[in-house]
């Protein structure tokens with residue numbers, strides 16, 4: 381539907397290799413599954429996280445365009461710690477923990493939320509902060525991988541997310 385492919389991998393792969401695959405419309409997915417004891421959340425991706433959380437989004441064109449563009453930027457700047465860190469945060473708060481408006485409702489699209497029952501309930505509750513998506517704010521917001529998130533960013537649409545990547549040229553200029 382979008383030209384993307386799934387590439388099976390044994391577990392976590394190096395960030396550079398990960399984004400090289402993403403830049404080429406190949407989404408790495410793990411082939412092992414979490415134990416019962418870690419049913420709700422695990423830090424490293426497993427098959428449930430990848431297939432249930434990420435695979436459906438590979439059918440969405442603007443979203444895929446966004447991922448590809450982030451992947452290409454990440455490859456281009458793979459030796460810059462500053463830009464890599466910014467892009468990691470952009471990826472985290474969208475592909476992994478993103479929310480999207482649909483009419484008057486806020487819905488989940490991030491795979492990190494979708495593969496955790498507690499994070500699903502938490503992200504839509506009144507406990508965390510929910511902020512409108514702004515790539516410059518997102519790229520400067522630190523995150524933790526070992527607990528429920530304190531803040532989520534809400535995109536208006538996947539088209540908005542895709543077009544936001546165009547503004548990242550400004551970021552590149554600033555960092556240099």
Ligand SMILES: [Fe+2]
Pocket residue numbers: 425429430434476491492
């Ligand atoms: Fe993931």
